[in-house]
Amino acid sequence: MNADTAIVWIDRLVALETDKHLNDLQIYLLQQVWLGKKYTEIAEDYHCTEGHVKDIAADLWKLLSQLVGERVTKTNLRSILQRHTATSDTPQPLVTDRSTIDYQFIGREGAIARLDELTQQGQRTIVIQGEGGVGKTTLAQEYLKTCGCDLILELLMAKETAQIASAEIVVEEWLLQDLQIEPGREFSVTLLRLKRQLSQRKIGILIDNLEPALDGQGKIVPEHRNYIELLRILTDRQLPGITLITSRDRLCEVDLNLTHYRLSGLDLDTWYTYFNHRQISTSPAEIVTLHQTYGGNAKAMEIIAGIIRADFDGDVAAYLQAARDRQHIETSLKQLIGNQFDRLQTLDPNAYQLLCRAGCYRDRDLAQVSTEALSCLLWDVDLDDRSHIIDALKNRSLIEYHRGKYWLHPAIRTEAISRLRNSADWILANRSAAKFWTNSVVKITSLNAAITALEAYYHYLAIDDFDRAASVLLKPRDNQWGQFLPLASNLYRMGSTQSVLTAIVQIIPSLKPSRNTAELYNILGDLYWIVGRVHEAIDTQYQAFNMANNVLDALEDYSHDAYCLEILKIDSLSSIGLYHIDLWELTEASNLFDRVITIASNTPHDRWAQKATICQALVQSYLGNTDRTKELLIQIEPLINDPQWTGSSAYFLQSIGQIYTNIEEFERANNIYQQTLIFCQTGNYLQIQAKTLNGIAQIYRSQGNLQLAQNKHLESIDILIQIGAKCDLAEAYYQAGLTWKAANDLQQSQIYNDNARQLFIEIAAPAQLAKIEINRFIN
Numbered sequence: 001m002n003a004d005t006a007i008v009w010i011d012r013l014v015a016l017e018t019d020k021h022l023n024d025l026q027i028y029l030l031q032q033v034w035l036g037k038k039y040t041e042i043a044e045d046y047h048c049t050e051g052h053v054k055d056i057a058a059d060l061w062k063l064l065s066q067l068v069g070e071r072v073t074k075t076n077l078r079s080i081l082q083r084h085t086a087t088s089d090t091p092q093p094l095v096t097d098r099s100t101i102d103y104q105f106i107g108r109e110g111a112i113a114r115l116d117e118l119t120q121q122g123q124r125t126i127v128i129q130g131e132g133g134v135g136k137t138t139l140a141q142e143y144l145k146t147c148g149c150d151l152i153l154e155l156l157m158a159k160e161t162a163q164i165a166s167a168e169i170v171v172e173e174w175l176l177q178d179l180q181i182e183p184g185r186e187f188s189v190t191l192l193r194l195k196r197q198l199s200q201r202k203i204g205i206l207i208d209n210l211e212p213a214l215d216g217q218g219k220i221v222p223e224h225r226n227y228i229e230l231l232r233i234l235t236d237r238q239l240p241g242i243t244l245i246t247s248r249d250r251l252c253e254v255d256l257n258l259t260h261y262r263l264s265g266l267d268l269d270t271w272y273t274y275f276n277h278r279q280i281s282t283s284p285a286e287i288v289t290l291h292q293t294y295g296g297n298a299k300a301m302e303i304i305a306g307i308i309r310a311d312f313d314g315d316v317a318a319y320l321q322a323a324r325d326r327q328h329i330e331t332s333l334k335q336l337i338g339n340q341f342d343r344l345q346t347l348d349p350n351a352y353q354l355l356c357r358a359g360c361y362r363d364r365d366l367a368q369v370s371t372e373a374l375s376c377l378l379w380d381v382d383l384d385d386r387s388h389i390i391d392a393l394k395n396r397s398l399i400e401y402h403r404g405k406y407w408l409h410p411a412i413r414t415e416a417i418s419r420l421r422n423s424a425d426w427i428l429a430n431r432s433a434a435k436f437w438t439n440s441v442v443k444i445t446s447l448n449a450a451i452t453a454l455e456a457y458y459h460y461l462a463i464d465d466f467d468r469a470a471s472v473l474l475k476p477r478d479n480q481w482g483q484f485l486p487l488a489s490n491l492y493r494m495g496s497t498q499s500v501l502t503a504i505v506q507i508i509p510s511l512k513p514s515r516n517t518a519e520l521y522n523i524l525g526d527l528y529w530i531v532g533r534v535h536e537a538i539d540t541q542y543q544a545f546n547m548a549n550n551v552l553d554a555l556e557d558y559s560h561d562a563y564c565l566e567i568l569k570i571d572s573l574s575s576i577g578l579y580h581i582d583l584w585e586l587t588e589a590s591n592l593f594d595r596v597i598t599i600a601s602n603t604p605h606d607r608w609a610q611k612a613t614i615c616q617a618l619v620q621s622y623l624g625n626t627d628r629t630k631e632l633l634i635q636i637e638p639l640i641n642d643p644q645w646t647g648s649s650a651y652f653l654q655s656i657g658q659i660y661t662n663i664e665e666f667e668r669a670n671n672i673y674q675q676t677l678i679f680c681q682t683g684n685y686l687q688i689q690a691k692t693l694n695g696i697a698q699i700y701r702s703q704g705n706l707q708l709a710q711n712k713h714l715e716s717i718d719i720l721i722q723i724g725a726k727c728d729l730a731e732a733y734y735q736a737g738l739t740w741k742a743a744n745d746l747q748q749s750q751i752y753n754d755n756a757r758q759l760f761i762e763i764a765a766p767a768q769l770a771k772i773e774i775n776r777f778i779n
Contacts, residue, residue, distance in 0.1 A: 003034035006081050013067055024403055025056050033057075033074055048371050048404040052387060107270030108139055114261060115143050123259045125235040125243040127210075127251050130263035132411040133299030133333040136246035139263060140206050147242060149204035153178055156363050157209045159414055163362070163462075164213055167226035168498045176447050176495050182686065183495060185531040185724030187226060195233045203241040205234060209410050210247040218252030231256050265296025275316075278305045282316040289320065299409055300333050303340060306397030311347070337415050340398065350381055351392040357429040358399065358408055359416030362458055368405035376436040377429055427463050434459035438472065444479040444490045451496070453477070453487050457503055466510040473503060474519055488523050492530065495723075501527045515561050518548040518568055525572070529579055530687075532726030534763055538579050545572040563604070570600050570608045577615055581622075582727040584767035590619045610639045611652050618655050621662035629663055640672075650679040650688045658695050666699045673699075687728060690719035694732045697739060706743045713739055730759035734772060 007030050011022045022030070025046065032042045039057065043050040057074065064072040068084055118126055128136045144152050153174050158164045171190050172183040179197050184190040197203065213224050220227050234243040235257040245251065250260060266274075271291045275282050282290075294300035304319070312318045345352040357377040361369055375386045390406070393399040400407045408416060420426050434456035441453040453472070460469035473488040485493065491500040504524045511517040521544035528537035545568075552565040577592035596612035599605075617632035633640070640656055653676045660669035673692050680689035693716035700709035713736040720729040733756035740749040753772055760768040 003031050006034060006078075007031065009081065009084075010064065014063065017067055018063075025053075026060055029053065029057055029060065030077075033077060046404050049387075052371065055387075106273055107266040108135070108142070111139055111261075111263060112143060112146075115139075118259060118261065119147070119242060122237055124237050124239060124241070125231075125245070125256070125258040127245045127247055127258055127260045128263050129247055129250060129260050131295075131297070131333070132248060133297045133409065134263050134265055135298035136263055137206075137208050137410075138298070140208070140244040140246055144204035144206060144242065144244060147204065148202060149241060150201045151178065152204040152206065154206045155208065157207065157212055159209070159212055159363055159410065159417070161212050161221060161223075164224055166498070166502060167224065167230045169502060171230060172496060172498045173451070177451075182723050183498070185497065185726060187229070189721075189724050191229060191233055194230075195236070195239075198233070198236075198239045198241055201240070205241065205243040207243070207245045210245050210251065211249045214247070214249050214251065218250045220253060228253060228256075231258075265294070266298055266301065267296060271296065271301055274301055275305060278309060280305055280308055280314045280316060286316045286320060290316075294333065294336070297333050299411060300336055302397040303336060306395060307340065310392075310395045311343075333411055334415075337412055340396070341415055341419065344396070344398070348389070348392055350378070350385070350389045353380075353425065354378055354389055355393055355398055355412075356416050356420045356423065357425055358406075359413055359418075359420045360426075360429040360433050360459065360462070361408075362455070363408075363410070363413055368402075368407045370404060371406070372440075373433070373436055374406055376432050379428070379432055427465075430459040430463045431465075434468070434472070438475065442477065444477050444485075444487070444494075446480070447491075447494045447496060450487065450491050450494055451499075454491065454499070454503070461506065464510075466507045467516070469503075469507050470511055470516045470520055473500070473523075474516055486519070486523070488520070492523075492527060497527060497530060501531070513547050513551055515548070515551055515565055515568070518544050518551060518565065521547060522568055522572055522575070525575055529575070529582075529727070530725065532724075532759075532763055534579050534582055534727065534765070538576050541572040541576045541579070545569050545576075548572070566603075567605060567608070570596055570605055573599075574608065574612055574615065577612070581615075581619065582731075583763070583765045584771055586619050586623055590616060590623075593619065610636055614639075614652050614655055614659070617659050618662075621659045626663050629659060633659065650676055650685050653679065654688050654692050654695070657692065661695050661698050661702075664702065666702065669699055670696065686719055686723050687725050690716045690723075690725070690732065691728055693719070694728075694735055698735060701739045701742055706739060709739045710736075710743070726759055726763060730756045730763065730765075730768065733759065734768075737772075 007022070007027055010030065011027075015021050025048075028046055029042060032045070037045075039053045040050050043053045046053070061072045061074070061077075064077075068080060070080065072080055115126065128140055130136050155170055168187045168190065171187075171194055175181040175183045175190065175193060175197075179194075181193055181197060184193060213220055213227060215221050231253070232255070237257060245258075251258065268288065268291050272282070272284075272287050275287060290301075290304060294304070308314060308316055308319045312322070341352065341355070344355065354374065354377055358374060360377075361373070371387070371390065374390055375383075378386045378389060381389065390399075394401050398412060400409055420429060437452060437456040437459070441449050444450050444453070453475075457469050457472040460466070460472060474486045476484050476486050477490065478484050479490050479493070481493075483490075483493075488500045488504065491497075501524070504520050504527070508517065508520055508524065511520070521540055525537045525541035525544060528534070528540055548565045548568040552562060552569070555562050555565075573592055573596050577589045577596070580586070580589035580592065593612045593616040597609045597616065600607075600609035600612065603609075613632055613636050617629050617636070620629040620632065653672060657669050657672035657676060660666070660672060673696050676692045677689060679685065680692065693712045697709045697712035697716065700706070700712060713732065716732045717729065717736065720732055733752045737749045737752035737756060740746075740752060757769060757772055760772070
């Protein structure tokens, strides 16, 4: 007897005696107990508390003991079932959680048929329009699950226009988290990568509750017009996938190739079937009254059934009489929800508080939260009572639940957040949630972990606590590559450039001068550099330097803050020097590196002087000052031969390889490059890997190995296009132009030169353009 057979038998036995099937957790519990798992392991895998698993297990063993007539425990479960099933009939297939979902989804056969009809007619993008609670999201989710999609991407649109995530961030996260593709540094490139993925496989996309992004005329609001560019991609009828958009309002962008489907309420028979499923006896007249009052609204049906079971012992007549005694019955979902909030406040103040406080959790990215995330909002309630309060909301259908995760229906969340904002709990709830997210991530082992940690930032942003929001971005953690970096740095190291750039830009104008603010300017400068906005990067790093200098001057004594501020000043100047190299403003870069060397030499920051010497040697090698370059290399010879190089120094190691390449010491250059590639492959340094490949190509070109040089150029260019590193890509194109010119392929050489020229124009690097023009006249 295996676990599946055992569970089938148990489910049939339980259903026969109680008219109820096993739920998700009970099934999972039985499967894992059968495999010998401990309660602790089961709780961890299921993402709930060990205490909750033990409670469920105790109730299940008690029930099974009653049904089989002998004591059932975790230890003897297998032996008892083996004995009791030895003479039983062959069990039928287990009715799993799919049955529960089907009951929540009953009555939509016609809607499914209509969506099938539209897609068969070639409609690839459909707007499911209807009132709140009618079941738009459930229909869309179920349809995408059953239409043969390889993957489903979801976007839960924020309920408030000001909280809507930019299209750039949404697509970036789809690519990184769901498609494992590096986004571009520009939105147009990112969209092209998304389209390529959408054209290669059948991907379903759900954009849920679009209406906050629409104005009064049904058009995308001005501040989010980039969603139009995303929708242009999604509405391409040549794509094999399907996009479903849910909205209360009509989407009236005439240039988009989409169709609307109006979803109505559930029919009377569906309501009757659902109430029977919930074991609520009702007469035809009673169900007609309820159905007509709420227009068949699906969410109203769930809430009313939950209320009748929880507060009226399943008696519909008593519920209707109570409504008549109040001399009214709510005629819309909004009124119904408002009344239930008021009623809950009277009957169960703790459950009411939790329902309101749950509105603080954002309705995108991490919309579904764990029991622990809800529990942390009950800071004023004893630990032993918290699970009962959560259950009270589940029983009244005021909170959604599936597989250990909770979330609020959009209509309920709207009411919850409205009440929370007007209470003293608004700040406390957001602070408690922020603390929960921060403490839940100890190490950044994946992009999902980084995004989870970032969630704390949004809670502080919601309450205008900009200082704590900055602290979230700057909180250092170990990452999967053995580095100890601020969250913001970990995010962009993992490719989530747009999200962290937007986060910093949102808060930095509201911050007072401080070490944290200067650090954010420093990171922001690097981000601007990464996306090719080099001049903004330079300006931002100067802001970081000046602020660090001013804060340092205001300190009364030397401290750890003073030490960090000194490093910050040096790092900003070094970064500006590197940016000037990309602009080919070599004299300015040289002056900056000399300045860093002067400031850092013979101080606790002497290693920065050594790194600046490497950069100075690189500049001199570009200028053709070979003797000066070699003098500088002698100064840093101990550093070059240092066996303690780590992956975090890969940029400087690659620079040393470039220096040796420029002065034609190719064997040493190649040895350095090979060591750099090892660091790149183990530390996800794609940009440095591409620069290294470009340097190796230059060596091959200088040695006359043009085919090998071309291959390395193409590898480098492919990586840089993939990550959208504009400055390095422009240089790679330039170097490729030289190689193809050496191979007498002047047409291809001109193409690469033109590509480089276009990028340098976008970067606003006139000195780089002049370098290309000089190359045209050199044989």
